Amino acid sequence: MDSEILEIFLDEALAISEEWEGVCLELRADTKQGDALKHLFRLAHNLKGSSNAMGFEKLGELIHQVEEFIGDIENNHGSIIDNNFLSFLYEVQSGLSAALKELQSQGDFDESRLKASIQSYTEKKSFSPTEGALDLRDVTASSDEPSSPQKEGHLKFQEGVHPPEKVENPLKNKEDKKESEKKHQSEVLRVHAHKVDALISSIGEITILGNMIKTFVKNRDWDKLEYILDDNEKLIKALQEKSFSLRMNNLRGLFQRLHRAGKEISLKQDKDIQFKFIGEDVELDRFVIDEIAEVMTHIIRNSVDHGIENKNERAQTKKNEPPSILIHATNEGDSVVIKIKDNGRGIDSEKVFKKAVEKGLVTEGGDLSHQEKVQLIFHSGLSTADQVTDVSGRGVGMDAVKEKVESLEGEVKLKTVLGEGTELNIVLPTSLSILDGFVFSHQKKKYIIPLAKIDEIVKSDEINITENISGDLYGQLRGETIYIKDICEFIEEDKEQHQQNKCISIFKRDGITMGLILPRYENIQQIVVRKLQGKFEGFSYLKGMTILGDGGMGLILDIQGIMNCFYDSILKGRAA
Amino acid sequence: MNDEVYKNDMQADFHNDSDGRYLVFQVGKHKFAISLLSSREVLEYEGAQGLSHSKDYFDGIMNLRGEIIGVVDLRTKLGIPREELTKKVAIVLNNLDTPLAVVVDSLNCVDIVDEKNFHPPHHQDNFLDRRYIKGIYRKGDEFISLIDLQGLLDDADISKVA
Numbered sequence: 099m100d101s102e103i104l105e106i107f108l109d110e111a112l113a114i115s116e117e118w119e120g121v122c123l124e125l126r127a128d129t130k131q132g133d134a135l136k137h138l139f140r141l142a143h144n145l146k147g148s149s150n151a152m153g154f155e156k157l158g159e160l161i162h163q164v165e166e167f168i169g170d171i172e173n174n175h176g177s178i179i180d181n182n183f184l185s186f187l188y189e190v191q192s193g194l195s196a197a198l199k200e201l202q203s204q205g206d207f208d209e210s211r212l213k214a215s216i217q218s219y220t221e222k223k224s225f226s227p228t229e230g231a232l233d234l235r236d237v238t239a240s241s242d243e244p245s246s247p248q249k250e251g252h253l254k255f256q257e258g259v260h261p262p263e264k265v266e267n268p269l270k271n272k273e274d275k276k277e278s279e280k281k282h283q284s285e286v287l288r289v290h291a292h293k294v295d296a297l298i299s300s301i302g303e304i305t306i307l308g309n310m311i312k313t314f315v316k317n318r319d320w321d322k323l324e325y326i327l328d329d330n331e332k333l334i335k336a337l338q339e340k341s342f343s344l345r346m347n348n349l350r351g352l353f354q355r356l357h358r359a360g361k362e363i364s365l366k367q368d369k370d371i372q373f374k375f376i377g378e379d380v381e382l383d384r385f386v387i388d389e390i391a392e393v394m395t396h397i398i399r400n401s402v403d404h405g406i407e408n409k410n411e412r413a414q415t416k417k418n419e420p421p422s423i424l425i426h427a428t429n430e431g432d433s434v435v436i437k438i439k440d441n442g443r444g445i446d447s448e449k450v451f452k453k454a455v456e457k458g459l460v461t462e463g464g465d466l467s468h469q470e471k472v473q474l475i476f477h478s479g480l481s482t483a484d485q486v487t488d489v490s491g492r493g494v495g496m497d498a499v500k501e502k503v504e505s506l507e508g509e510v511k512l513k514t515v516l517g518e519g520t521e522l523n524i525v526l527p528t529s530l531s532i533l534d535g536f537v538f539s540h541q542k543k544k545y546i547i548p549l550a551k552i553d554e555i556v557k558s559d560e561i562n563i564t565e566n567i568s569g570d571l572y573g574q575l576r577g578e579t580i581y582i583k584d585i586c587e588f589i590e591e592d593k594e595q596h597q598q599n600k601c602i603s604i605f606k607r608d609g610i611t612m613g614l615i616l617p618r619y620e621n622i623q624q625i626v627v628r629k630l631q632g633k634f635e636g637f638s639y640l641k642g643m644t645i646l647g648d649g650g651m652g653l654i655l656d657i658q659g660i661m662n663c664f665y666d667s668i669l670k671g672r673a674a
Numbered sequence: 675m676n677d678e679v680y681k682n683d684m685q686a687d688f689h690n691d692s693d694g695r696y697l698v699f700q701v702g703k704h705k706f707a708i709s710l711l712s713s714r715e716v717l718e719y720e721g722a723q724g725l726s727h728s729k730d731y732f733d734g735i736m737n738l739r740g741e742i743i744g745v746v747d748l749r750t751k752l753g754i755p756r757e758e759l760t761k762k763v764a765i766v767l768n769n770l771d772t773p774l775a776v777v778v779d780s781l782n783c784v785d786i787v788d789e790k791n792f793h794p795p796h797h798q799d800n801f802l803d804r805r806y807i808k809g810i811y812r813k814g815d816e817f818i819s820l821i822d823l824q825g826l827l828d829d830a831d832i833s834k835v836a
Contacts, residue, residue: 632772
């Protein structure tokens with residue numbers, strides 16, 4: 099067996115086992131444990147999936163049973179667990195971790211311990227019917243009741259003895275809070291030790307350099323100082339890269355997951371699709387990988403289910419090439435582009451348009467191009483499958499894909515040719531915390547647009563700006579019409595009167611070209627993004643803030659949101 | 675009822691994070707105290723960079739050694755009339771979900787006050803929502819109000835509501 103894949107499986111499974119234990123520790127018998135059970139269910143489900151993918155079917159089958167037990171508790175017992183079940187959950191964990199450790203050290207394992215605990219639970223379960231458990235619960239609940247009812251309002255004096263109905267709320271809130279805190283904490287990174295070592299040694303070097311700098315400053319040895327500051331800069335850059343790499347992961351795991359999902363449906367639908375994966379060594383922020391895994395799976399399912407025709411249809415349309423789906427990841431500048439391309443039937447833009455009209459999303463007479471019609475597929479509540487199948491069409495549509503990707507500062511681009519196939523490009527930033535920014539200023543404030551989002555920057559006198567009756571601005575660039583707005587409209591600033599000598603940043607989107615007039619170009623520099631915290635999130639036109647090279651503050655604009663506004667206003671203007 | 679509980683809890687928390695030392699500052703003629711431990715740092719205020727779409731009492735953001743801190747003008751927030759005195763001191767606060775500082779006119783002193791010396795607030799200070807005045811203590815012939823800045827700021831928006 100491929101040892102690398104085995105290692106990935108072990109990493110994942112051990113993490114699940116650890117997380118499982120953590121969740122179990124939070125569980126309490128005889129109370130409602132909905133969220134925790136869902137959590138366990140998800141863990142079991144994931145583990146089952148990867149076990150089966152690794153060919154550990156026996157393990158997968160056992161985990162499947164555990165999963166069913168959990169589902170049973172959720173469905174039939176209102177998520178209330180008894181001690182019996184709780185200890186079973188612990189046994190499962192120890193059985194699992196024993197098996198995994200064995201696998202790790204000996205390359206093989208024996209799941210009999212896990213099997214035994216499952217069997218013994220099954221027996222116990224049939225012995226003690228649920229009614230018994232319920233009775234038990236009633237008894238414990240009543241014994242907890244306070245001996246003397248307290249009057250409301252004088253909580254000060256009620257140390258520890260509260261009427262039960264009042265306890266419930268604050269307690270529950272506290273638990274919820276704990277839960278959310280835990281979620282933050284539980285984001286644990288598994289990092290290779292050598293990466294950490296490299297980081298530590300880098301920091302050591304910087305400390306030494308720092309001492310040298312002090313000495314040179316003391317001796318007023320400027321030449322050497324300048325020399326060493328250069329070194330320092332390089333070291334810091336290296337340190338930056340090394341620390342970012344802690345958060346990075348390659349796409350191998352994701353690809354494996356996608357492959358499995360695709361193959362499963364392909365087999366089910368007898369489509370015999372060839373999957374090709376390129377670029378599994380491309381690295382992305384782990385958080386981003388986790389976040390997109392679900393939508394990527396959704397896209398693959400879509401491609402298999404809707405994109406690729408069935409065998410008969412393919413024969414009829416005389417498509418000789420075997421059905422295939424290509425998943426291709428590449429680094430492009432600051433971004434990673436993941437391309438999903440199939441050679442299926444493509445998207446029928448007229449069908450999408452008709453559907454959108456039916457649902458009242460657009461008016462029939464609207465003058466939309468092919469590309470714009472296709473884009474409607476990203477509108478929420480639009481599924482073009484004639485029939486909802488068990489594979490896709492469950493409400494999560496392309497709009498969810500788009501939303502997710504945009505929430506990660508990414509972009510979705512769709513190209514499709516009817517009868518020939520569909521290509522979806524997901525563009526994601528390599529890192530969420532550092533970017534090249536285009537800095538412009540307005541009334542002493544400095545604003546930043548991520549350079550990667552801008553398609554082109556032109557001077558305002560290169561475009562002949564005209565204004566129509568209603569005050570909308572248009573321009574011409576290389577024979578193309580550009581819709582133009584002043585950025586001040588979106589950031590609630592007063593516009594400057596004259597439009598001369600300004601920059602216009604060009605954004606292309608779904609066949610429409612938009613230009614934003616930017617007041618005063620400053621420079622382009624590398625930006626370390628500070629996310630908006632707490633109340634700062636109220637500034638909806640901002641995405642983040644930063645400290646610029648001169649010590650001043652820069653405001654990072656939510657250009658995605660601004661573009662959405664702009665785009666919507668154009669579509670609205672056309673419909674009118 | 676629930677509100678009552680909440681308030682009591684707040685009061686308890688408020689006193690708990692204090693070690694008896696209070697930072698006394700002045701806005702207009704009014705003197706306020708906050709628990710010394712709820713302030714992180716005090717610095718000379720040199721102005722902030724404004725943000726569009728913000729409330730009138732939000733001065734903007736400032737750079738505190740690489741950290742971005744929002745600045746609330748306490749005088750405007752409390753509705754205390756503007757006077758000759760210019761604001762000069764920024765108190766950076768602890769334990770807020772948003773890093774914030776308040777700007778006050780001047781810093782007076784650090785007082786050590788026993789909890790039993792706090793009295794319920796007067797009604798005369800009606801310029802301010804009394805929810806945030808937790809008590810009052812006497813120092814010479816002056817009254818100093820214990821203000822719950824954390825609660826005040828937690829409840830306040832800094833951006834205009836869209």
